[in-house]
Amino acid sequence: MWLSSAITVLQIAALIPEVRALVVRSPQIPIAKRDGIDQTVLAGFPVKNPTASYWQEPPHRIANLRTTPHLPTSETFDYVIIGSGVSGASVAMKLLSRDPNLSILMLEARTAASAASGRNGGHCKAGDWKDVKEWVELYGEDEALRIGKMEQDCVDDLRAFVRANNVSSGWQDVETADVYWTKAAFEKAADIVKYQEELEKRRPNDGPWSNKRRVYAGQAARDYWKWPQILGAVAYTSHTQNPYLTVCSILEKGLEKGLNLQTNTMALALNQLNASSEAGAKWEVKTDRGTVKGKAVVLTTNSYTNALHPGLASTGFLTPQRAQVAAVHPEKDTSNNTVFLRSHSYPDLHSGNNYIAIRAPGDIGAGDVIIGGSSKFSPTRERNITDDSVINQDMADDLRAVGRVVFGYENWGETTTVVKEWTGIICNTPDGFPVVGGLPAQDGLWASVCMNGHGMAWAFRAAEALVDMMTEGEAPEWFPQSFDIARAFNRTSKS
CATH class of the missing domain: 3.30.9.10 (D-Amino Acid Oxidase, subunit A, domain 2)
Known part of the structure; x- marks a missing residue:
């Protein structure tokens, strides 16, 4: 498994005692009644009464699903996945597609796909194209093209899933544009389109070139786009959808393959077990309904990761x-x-x-x-x-x-x-990229989190890469090294 060049083995070693202690010393949590067990919501955890999302009405048939009526606390699972959004759903489906004999338990604090995946604006688009020049300057041309291609490939992969499975989520292929009211911003965007075109000529096989950007300037933009005050637009292909229904469909594919989904079950603390644990369990997850065990735990907790993993919280990266x-x-x-x-x-x-x-x-x-x-x-x-x-x-x-x-x-x-x-x-995150990989010095603890509000264009492929890391021992060649979780531990909250 590769590591980001930004962090060395010695730096990771120096962090090991602190990171492990921060997880193992998770607080004892006072609780109030739910399902006969007390619980309180601590700061940073999902609240119990979120606003009602446009996409989630009516609730999906699996919204409150518990595959088994009781939390399976006596079993050691191959994987315990925390979070049922697009990241968690994709990890589960991709793991079970490779090996249907795996035992996977998914914990969701509220209803299925009830967090960011069911609350966004309904876009699925490769919209970060505007950053390619900055990526080249920061990470080099190879990595910049890898990032751009993964974004477009992720959107294309999700579209292919929806089409292949006849998902009823209102998926539409549409024309989109980034539209501009100020001259400086539009000229910068037009220059980046030219920059991309030059990259494509030199690297025709290496970038996200299938989705062409078209530049409209001045009156031509206003005539074509019919927004009366814009100075310019950069148009390309995008997609709209009900994201909640798309993610619930991914979850259902996992359920068909044997996933055990436990909704309304809040993960409250992680505990790393010693190497001689029964049945190969490496981790315990304390929930408000009991404690479950896994050989591996996968955090797909996005914005709630800091609350569950104080070690990551201490970096100030999320x-x-x-x-x-x-x-x-x-x-x-x-x-x-x-x-x-x-x-x-x-x-x-x-x-x-x-x-x-x-x-x-x-x-x-x-x-x-x-x-x-x-x-x-x-x-x-x-x-x-x-x-x-x-x-x-x-x-x-x-x-x-x-x-x-x-x-x-x-x-x-x-x-x-x-x-x-x-x-x-x-x-x-400070760099705008997801945090993906194995937690340093915490064998069997993995994460694909912090999608920067761009989960529909990052998460599906990030899940594929994480599954490779967990099952093959290394990330695929196409996966950007800039997404490596190790980089979070090379930064303090003051830097």
Whole structure:
């Protein structure tokens, strides 16, 4: 198994006592009643009463599934996966696809796919293309192309899964664009498109070149995109979906292959066992319903990882953030307006960084416009918050008004109907990349977490790479070294 060049074996060795102690010394947790057992929600853990997500109504048939009525505390599982979002669901399905004889237990604190995977804006797009030049400067050309290709391949793989399995999640292939209101931001984006085109000429087999970027400038952009105030747009292929239904379908594939899913079961602490443990168990996971054991534990806990693993929390590398979304409906009939068959994001409008997806004709909620972002209206940018039971009213006010402003009167009309508002907790890293791999000095403890609000374009392939690490002993060649979990331990919270 490879390690990031940013951290040495000696540095890892120096961290071993501290990291192990931080996990083993997880606090004894006082509890209040649930399922006959007391429980309290500690800071950083999932709250019990999240806002109702647009995507999760009505709840999926497996929302509250417990494969076995009682938590199987007497069995030692090959893998215990904590978290049932796109990362956990994909890891389980991919493990069982390789070896259906594996025993896998999945713990979910709330209902199935109830966290970020069921709370996002409905996009599935390779939208980080704008960072390729920076990636080349920071990591070199080979690694930059590896990162870009993995993002596009991940989106393509998820699309292939949906199509092959006839998933009823409203998946649509759509035209998308990053649209720009300021000259400097647009010119920078256009330059990056040219930079990518030059890379493709030199490295035709190494990058995400299947998804071409098309640049529209000035009046040509306004005529084509029909947003009245933009200076330019970079268009490419994207996808919209109900992400909750897509992830629940991945979970069902795992269930068909033998996955034991235990919803409404909160993991509270990890305990590393000694080498002579019965039945090969290396880890215990304390939950609010009892303690389970596994030969390996996989953290797919995204923004809640710090609460469960104090060692990772101590690095300061993972930062939770509350994101907010609104589903609204324009006054005008949009069914014959091509602009409402696209998806959008605008990175530069007063740092709004909003994204917009639209429910397609024939879908439940057809014509609803899903708008996320507006964190500029929070003084903290909603960082270091893990409570998704709350709506930020200042952000809500902006999200309600965005559609009317950016689409313009001719497209939108005068009034806006608010259909649903909700929040979800994402997880960010300083470099914008996920954290994937085995925890240093903690044999059998693995993680694929902190997707930076980009889980639909990172998680499915990150799961594939993690399965390779766990079963083959090393990451696949296509997997970016920049995602290696070891880099988190080469940084202190002050750096």
